[in-house]
Amino acid sequence: MKIHYECIACAVNQAQKIAEMSTEDVVQRKKAMLFIAKKLGEFFNEDSVPATDGGRLFLELYEFLRNDDPFEEYKRLSTELARDVVSDMGRVNDLKTALKLAIAGNLIDFAVGYDPRKAEEDMLRxxxxxxYIDHSNELFSxxxxARxxxxxxxNCGEIYFDRMFIERMREEFPGLKVYxxxxxxxxxxxxxxxxLREAGFDEIAEVVSTGSKLPGTPLEYASPGFLRLFERVDVVIAKGQANFETLSDLKDPRIFFLLKAKCxxxxxxxxxxxxxxVCVRGRY
Amino acid sequence: MKIHYECIACAVNQAQKIAEMSTEDVVQRKKAMLFIAKKLGEFFNEDSVPATDGGRLFLELYEFLRNDDPFEEYKRLSTELARDVVSDMGRVNDLKTALKLAIAGNLIDFAVGYDPRKAEEDMLRxxxxxxYIDHSNELFSxxxxARxxxxxxxNCGEIYFDRMFIERMREEFPGLKVYxxxxxxxxxxxxxxxxLREAGFDEIAEVVSTGSKLPGTPLEYASPGFLRLFERVDVVIAKGQANFETLSDLKDPRIFFLLKAKCxxxxxxxxxxxxxxVCVRGRY
Known part of the structure; x- marks a missing residue:
C-alpha cells in the first residue's frame, strides 16, 4: 500500500508522540519537532509505504533524541494489561473466536492513540x-x-492474544510447523x-526476527534468512495495519491479513x- | 510568541484541512501533502512565530492548489450562523458581557477544528x-x-460579536475614534x-487593512499606512490567538488581548x- 494523503500528518503526529514519550523537556521536544520538519520531505514521496518510510523517519528521530525505546514503559503497561485480560478470559474453545480476539487485541496500539484501559471491555465486545470481510474459512481450509x-x-500486549490463537491453531492443525x-x-x-520470548512463544513456535526494526514486514529491509523463510512457508498470517501496508502490494494468496481498520x-x-x-486474503 | 513544539504538527494538520477544503480528489490532496512535506523545513525554525510562518506556508499551499480561498463556503456558513446568533440575542446592555461575548465568538474558528453548530449554546455559556485573566477594568479605564x-x-462570523461589542463601546465612550x-x-x-464591509463595519468605525493576508498582525509584513496607524493609536484590542502570537512579544501596554486559549x-x-x-494586557 502506498501512502494516502492523511499519512503525512499522521507521521508528524506520531513523531510528536515519540518526542513526548522521550522527554518532559519542552525545549528538547521543540528541537525534535524542528528536526522532523527539516527531515520530513526526505522520507516521503508518491510511492512511499507509510509504515516503512514513517518507520525510517521515527528511527532517525530516536537517534536524534538518543533514545532507542521511548515506548518502553508504555509497552510494559500494555503487556501487563494484555496478560491480565488473556488470563481472565481463560481457555477459548472456538477457533474463530480466538481469531477474532487476536484481531481485537490489535487495539492495544498506542501509536495511533488508543487508551489501553478501555481495552478489555472493547476487545470482548x-x-x-x-x-466485515471474513476469509477465515479459506484460512482454516x-x-x-499446510505444513x-x-x-x-x-504490537506488544496484542501478542498475548496472538499466543492464545496460535495455541488453538496448533491443537486444530497438529501437523503444522509454526514460525x-x-x-x-x-x-x-x-x-x-x-x-515474544518473554511471552513464552519459544514453547509453542519457532521465534524468528524479520531482520529489521521497521514496522510491518518491508521485505526490502528483511534479512536473507527471513526472506528464505517467507518464500517457502505455505501460509502467512499478517497482523495489524503495518503488515498490511508493507505486504498488500504482493497480492500473495498465501497471506491472510488480520486487522482492525483504525485509520x-x-x-x-x-x-x-x-x-x-477484517480477515482478508492477500489476492484481494 | 515563538513556536512551541506542538505548532509543527498543528501546522501540518491545518495544511491537511486546507487540502481537504480545496478538493475532493484524493490524488490532488496527496500531492498537496507531499508539497507540504517538502516545504515544511523551510518555514519553521526556533524563532518562528506560529501564525506568521504557518500562514506563509498556507499561502504557498493555496498557490500550489490554485485556490485563493478554500474556506469560502465555510466562512459563508459561519457568517450566517453568527449573524443569526447575534440577531437572536438582541441588544446586550452590559459592556463587560459584550466583551465576553466578543471573546466567546472566537470559538467560531474552524481552523482549529471547532464545529460551528455548537457555537450558540457554547458562547452563551x-x-x-x-x-481567567481579567484586565477589562484597566481596558475600560x-x-x-483615549482618543x-x-x-x-x-475570524469571520466572530466579527458579528465584535460589532456588537464595538457598538456598546461607542455608546460608553462617545469621543472615541474607532479603527x-x-x-x-x-x-x-x-x-x-x-x-468587515459586508458586516456593516463602515457604519460604526473606520475599516482598515493590515496590508497583509497573514493571520494575526505580523508588523514586519504590515503596510506602511497600517504601521503609522498602529503606532499612533492610544489603545489596541487584539482578538484571537494569531493576534496574540504576532504581537505578544512587543510587551506593549496599549494592547489588550481578548482570546480563548484553544491550544x-x-x-x-x-x-x-x-x-x-482571557482579557490580558500586553505588558504582562
Missing amino acids: LASGEL ELEN SLLYLVD VAAKEGPIINDATVED TPISRELGVPKGSL | LASGEL ELEN SLLYLVD VAAKEGPIINDATVED TPISRELGVPKGSL
Whole structure:
C-alpha cells in the first residue's frame, strides 16, 4: 500500500508522540519537532509505504533524541494489561473466536492513540461481532493442508492474544510447523523477538526476527534468512495495519491479513468502514 | 510568541484541512501533502512565530492548489450562523458581557477544528462565566481617557460579536475614534476588509487593512499606512490567538488581548488552563 494523503500528518503526529514519550523537556521536544520538519520531505514521496518510510523517519528521530525505546514503559503497561485480560478470559474453545480476539487485541496500539484501559471491555465486545470481510474459512481450509505457517505479529500486549490463537491453531492443525516473526529491535510499540520470548512463544513456535526494526514486514529491509523463510512457508498470517501496508502490494494468496481498520487510509484501501475488523486474503 | 513544539504538527494538520477544503480528489490532496512535506523545513525554525510562518506556508499551499480561498463556503456558513446568533440575542446592555461575548465568538474558528453548530449554546455559556485573566477594568479605564482605539479582528462570523461589542463601546465612550483592521485578503477563516464591509463595519468605525493576508498582525509584513496607524493609536484590542502570537512579544501596554486559549501552546504561554477566556494586557 502506498501512502494516502492523511499519512503525512499522521507521521508528524506520531513523531510528536515519540518526542513526548522521550522527554518532559519542552525545549528538547521543540528541537525534535524542528528536526522532523527539516527531515520530513526526505522520507516521503508518491510511492512511499507509510509504515516503512514513517518507520525510517521515527528511527532517525530516536537517534536524534538518543533514545532507542521511548515506548518502553508504555509497552510494559500494555503487556501487563494484555496478560491480565488473556488470563481472565481463560481457555477459548472456538477457533474463530480466538481469531477474532487476536484481531481485537490489535487495539492495544498506542501509536495511533488508543487508551489501553478501555481495552478489555472493547476487545470482548469486538470479538462478539462479525468480521466485515471474513476469509477465515479459506484460512482454516488452507491450514488443513499446510505444513508451515508464518505468523507476523504486530504490537506488544496484542501478542498475548496472538499466543492464545496460535495455541488453538496448533491443537486444530497438529501437523503444522509454526514460525512467529517479530522486529529485530524496538520501534514504537511493536513487539520484538525479545518480547515474544518473554511471552513464552519459544514453547509453542519457532521465534524468528524479520531482520529489521521497521514496522510491518518491508521485505526490502528483511534479512536473507527471513526472506528464505517467507518464500517457502505455505501460509502467512499478517497482523495489524503495518503488515498490511508493507505486504498488500504482493497480492500473495498465501497471506491472510488480520486487522482492525483504525485509520481512514487503511479503510479506504480495503473499502471497509473505519473501525472494521477484517480477515482478508492477500489476492484481494 | 515563538513556536512551541506542538505548532509543527498543528501546522501540518491545518495544511491537511486546507487540502481537504480545496478538493475532493484524493490524488490532488496527496500531492498537496507531499508539497507540504517538502516545504515544511523551510518555514519553521526556533524563532518562528506560529501564525506568521504557518500562514506563509498556507499561502504557498493555496498557490500550489490554485485556490485563493478554500474556506469560502465555510466562512459563508459561519457568517450566517453568527449573524443569526447575534440577531437572536438582541441588544446586550452590559459592556463587560459584550466583551465576553466578543471573546466567546472566537470559538467560531474552524481552523482549529471547532464545529460551528455548537457555537450558540457554547458562547452563551462561556459569556456567563468569569475570565481567567481579567484586565477589562484597566481596558475600560484606558478607554475613558483615549482618543483612538484600533480593534484587530480575527475570524469571520466572530466579527458579528465584535460589532456588537464595538457598538456598546461607542455608546460608553462617545469621543472615541474607532479603527477596525482585518486582513488584506483571504487566509484560512480570517475576516478580510471585505468581510468587515459586508458586516456593516463602515457604519460604526473606520475599516482598515493590515496590508497583509497573514493571520494575526505580523508588523514586519504590515503596510506602511497600517504601521503609522498602529503606532499612533492610544489603545489596541487584539482578538484571537494569531493576534496574540504576532504581537505578544512587543510587551506593549496599549494592547489588550481578548482570546480563548484553544491550544496547549497558547495556554502554556499565558499560564492559564486550556479553554480559558482571557482579557490580558500586553505588558504582562
